Amino acid sequence: MIKTEFFETAVKLGYYGIEKGGLFGKKDNVRKYWEDTSIKNLLKPLILDLLSNKNKIRIADFGCGSGEGYELITHILSSDNISQRDFLLNPDQIGLYLGLDISESMVNMGNSIYSKNRNMKFAKADLSKEYPFLDEEPFDIYLSTYSSPSHLTELELKNLVEKIFNHTSGKSYLVLDLFGKFSPEWPCYWNNSDKEMLPYNMSWLHLPAVLNPNDVEEYFVKFWDSESLIKMLNDSAAKLNKEIKIVTKDRSIFTGRHIDTGYYNSHPQSLRYQVNRLFDTDYKGNLEELKPDLSFLETYKEKYPKIIERINDYSNKWNTVINFCNALAEENNNLIKELIETTSDELSEDLKMLAWLYRNSQRFPVDHFLATIMGPQIACVLRNLELNLPDGLGCGHGLFCIVEING
Numbered sequence: 309m310i311k312t313e314f315f316e317t318a319v320k321l322g323y324y325g326i327e328k329g330g331l332f333g334k335k336d337n338v339r340k341y342w343e344d345t346s347i348k349n350l351l352k353p354l355i356l357d358l359l360s361n362k363n364k365i366r367i368a369d370f371g372c373g374s375g376e377g378y379e380l381i382t383h384i385l386s387s388d389n390i391s392q393r394d395f396l397l398n399p400d401q402i403g404l405y406l407g408l409d410i411s412e413s414m415v416n417m418g419n420s421i422y423s424k425n426r427n428m429k430f431a432k433a434d435l436s437k438e439y440p441f442l443d444e445e446p447f448d449i450y451l452s453t454y455s456s457p458s459h460l461t462e463l464e465l466k467n468l469v470e471k472i473f474n475h476t477s478g479k480s481y482l483v484l485d486l487f488g489k490f491s492p493e494w495p496c497y498w499n500n501s502d503k504e505m506l507p508y509n510m511s512w513l514h515l516p517a518v519l520n521p522n523d524v525e526e527y528f529v530k531f532w533d534s535e536s537l538i539k540m541l542n543d544s545a546a547k548l549n550k551e552i553k554i555v556t557k558d559r560s561i562f563t564g565r566h567i568d569t570g571y572y573n574s575h576p577q578s579l580r581y582q583v584n585r586l587f588d589t590d591y592k593g594n595l596e597e598l599k600p601d602l603s604f605l606e607t608y609k610e611k612y613p614k615i616i617e618r619i620n621d622y623s624n625k626w627n628t629v630i631n632f633c634n635a636l637a638e639e640n641n642n643l644i645k646e647l648i649e650t651t652s653d654e655l656s657e658d659l660k661m662l663a664w665l666y667r668n669s670q671r672f673p674v675d676h677f678l679a680t681i682m683g684p685q686i687a688c689v690l691r692n693l694e695l696n697l698p699d700g701l702g703c704g705h706g707l708f709c710i711v712e713i714n715g
Contacts, residue, residue, distance in 0.1 A: 330584060332515045337587035338563050338580050341684075342691050343706075346559055347453060347485075348384045349695060350708060354481045355384065355397050358448050361479075364403035366447040370435055370468075371456025372407030374417040378428070380453060399425065406441055408433040410459075436464040439471045446477040455706060458487040458529040462503055465530070466540055473548045473713065482711040485559075488702040489531040490615045493564045494572035495605060498612065502536050505529060512565040515581075524571075533702035534709075541711055553712040556700035561622055562600050564705025575604045586687035589680045593687075595630050615703050625655060625693050632659050633686060636666045654696050658689040 330337040358365050369377035384396045407418050407430040418430035433440050435457075441447065450472050457465055472482055487508070490498055497506055505528040511519050534556045545552040563580045570576025578597055586593035600623055609616045628647055635643040648659050665685060674680040700707055 330588060331581060331591070332584070334513065336580075337584040338560070341587045341687065342563060342583065343454075343560060344380060346557075346691065346695060347380060347708070350557060350710060351381060351483070352384050352387075352396065354449065354483075354710065355381070358479075358481075359397070359401070362448070364401055365397065365449065366403045366445065367405045367449045367451055368441045368444075368447040369405065369407045370450070370452045371454075371459070372409045372418065372430065373411075373414050374421060375405075375407055375428075375430070377451050377453050378405050378407065378422075381449075381451070399427070402427050404444065404447075405429075406431070406444060406447070408435065408440065410434050435468055436460055439468070442471060442475055446475055446480065448480050450476075450480070450482045452483060453485050455485055455487050455529070457484050458531070459527075461505060461530060462536075462540070466544060469541065470544050470548060473544060473550045476550070476713050476715075478714075480713050482713060484537070484709040484711070486532040486537070486707045486709070487529055488558060488700070488704045488707040489533040489536075490612065490619075490701060490703040491564055491705050492561070492573065492600075492602065492605060492619060492703070493566040493705060494531070495608060496572050497531055498608060498615075500531075502533075506531060509571065510565075511571055512569050515568060518569075531702075532707050534700050534707060535702075537702075537707065537709060541709075545713075549715065551714040555710045556702075557708045558618075558694070558697060558700035558702070558704030559706035559708050561619065561694060561704040562626065566705075573604060575601065577601060583687050583690065586683040586690075589684065591683070592676070592679045593683050595633055598630050599627055615701055618697075618701055619703055622693065622697065625651070626690060628655065629659070629662075629686065629689050629693070632662065633666075633682075636663060655689075655693065658692060662686065662689065 330340065355365065367378075367381065369375075372378070382395060382397055382399055382402070386394065386396045405425075405428045407415070407428070409415050409418075409430070410433065412432050415430045415432045422428045422430075431440050441450075457468070460468065469482070500506060507526040508529045509524045509526045511524045537556070538554055541552060541554055563583050565580070566572055567577055567579045568581050577600060579600060582593045582598045585591040602619065602623055605616060605619065628651060632644065632647045635647065644663060648656050648663070651659065662682075662685060665682060669677040669681070672681045694704075700709075
């Protein structure tokens with residue numbers, strides 16, 4: 309007689325439920341393979357720089373949730389091919405991780421999950437008026453991820469930044485991840501005052517269902533452009549005699565959470581969903597539905613020429629990738645050659661790689677080459693377009709900012 313107690317317990321714990329693909333929800337494929345990857349790519353040079361001068365790094369994580377920033381920063385792959393370490397920063401190289409969050413439930417969960425990690429602690433804090441990190445020795449990285457500082461007003465964020473600048477000693481880094489003001493997701497906010505806190509919702513959590521607007525819960529956040537952010541940072545640094553260097557990057561320009569809902573622009577487009585399909589080896593992406601329609605932004609061309617130029621330039625390169633893949637499928641060798649020869653060096657190399665993959669599909673014995681091999685590579689090429697953009701303007705869902713602080 310076969311004993312089934314183990315399997316009965318496993319079923320009750322949910323281990324044998326239906327495994328859903330990452331096409332929707334908070335931890336979808338774009339979050340994991342695009343946004344997390346982009347953030348890790350931006351954080352990696354900071355950690356390498358710090359580890360070149362010290363053995364342990366101290367991290368303060370603002371809006372930490374249950375420790376998502378910790379998971380990000382400790383899962384950046386090491387670039388040392390001969391190293392036995394999988395990750396660049398091991399947990400034992402963290403002198404202290406201090407997670408701060410306004411949610412007591414998140415703090416309690418973090419303390420529970422990492423209860424065995426003596427170099428980690430979580431504390432409840434309203435960062436609009438509470439600064440418990442000041443009770444600790446200076447940190448090497450003051451970290452925020454996924455728009456947590458956008459819950460603060462401009463003045464509240466300025467106060468927090470100045471507290472951080474005052475707290476630092478030697479070289480350290482401030483990482484701010486904010487909502488971008490000029491995202492194609494919400495042109496209705498482009499003309500609003502920089503001082504305003506504006507409504508935002510997480511209706512994307514319910515996709516593919518579409519909620520009645522009356523059933524959507526909203527809260528208020530601050531949207532930032534790079535010019536306003538850089539001015540605030542420079543003014544605060546000058547006031548406190550700190551030397552700083554600032555890098556900004558736009559994240560998720562066409563893959564932001566509300567691209568698909570159309571909640572704030574009345575032009576829903578399934579771009580994030582289709583990129584999720586590309587990353588998922590069980591699905592094929594629909595290339596035609598990956599072409600963004602930006603006609604609704606034309607009315608802003610005269611007032612915001614730099615923003616529209618950046619978005620259109622990005623759109624042209626994005627569409628080049630889609631047109632190239634269609635040309636491969638149609639065996640249009642003239643167009644394939646033309647697109648490779650008329651693009652930038654970085655994109656040209658990516659297109660050559662896609663062409664090689666497609667033409668050597670027989671080398672990959674998988675059940676569906678386009679879904680399993682080609683799709684994820686197309687998604688990575690689209691992601692590379694964003695990573696290779698110049699300094700951010702605030703035209704992505706996220707405006708990522710790294711501040712190197714000296715003194």
